[in-house]
Amino acid sequence: MVKRIFILLILSLSSTYAFTQGDTTKLFYAKKFHSAAFVELASNIIQTNHSSGMNVDFSANWLVQHQYYLGASFAQLASFEKFSSTEIGNNRKTETKLNFQSFGLRFGYILFPDKKVFSLSPDLSLRWARIKVETKEEEHILHGANIVPALKGVFNVSSYFRIGLQLQYNVFVFKKLDTSQNPEALYSTQLQAKDLSGIGGGIFLRIGRF
Secondary structure, rough: OOHHHHHHHHHHHHHHHHHHOOOOHHHHHOOOOOOEEEEEEEEEEEOOEEEEEEEEEEEEEEEOOOOOEEEEEEEEEEOOEEEEEEOOEEEEEEEEEEEEEEEEEEEEEEEOOOOOEEEEEEEEEEEEEEEEEEOOOOEEEEEEEEEEEEEEEEEEOOEEEEEEEEEEEEEEEEEEHHHOOOOOOOOOOOOOOOHHHHEEEEEEEOOOOO
16 A cells, blocks of 8 residues: 555656646647646545545646646545454354545536635546455455545645645445355355445645646
8 A cells, every 4th residue: 555655656746747847748738728737646534434534546637728627536545444244154253354446537627716825626536446345265346436526625835736625525336245145155244335435525735737
């Protein structure tokens, strides 16, 4: 997990260097309208597994006309989450580990872009989700969708740096896991989308050109 976060930080710093070298980058430059780019790094406290957890979020975004942005978004559960499963045939409980990652697109809009100090930035992330549920002897992989509407308050520190707070809601959509009727299963394990869905919020950094 630490290794992944380190790689994301290196990528973000590399992107920042590229974005601040002027408008010579072909991918993010257009003559007929203003075009720029930024990366966003976030850490959030989220409601998950009937408790609170933490995730990290990274996105690389293309910004048009100082207002509209489209990006690639990645999120990873950073906290250690667990619950109990029951061994089939007796009532003994066993620890079940839970983790997930999601990757997809982010669409956003910046309100009050001309304000020098503060702006609002609602966005929507639509991501594919991979959820891993692991007991002592079994592992289950679930695939589904992760939909995250968010409202962000952005403090415009400089032309190349932003910091802000966000409020979001995580919606997961996937087929319910229930192994209690599976004759090959060793443990009765249950997990459904509402167990991972919930409200969240945290802090983020934006680095690039705006």
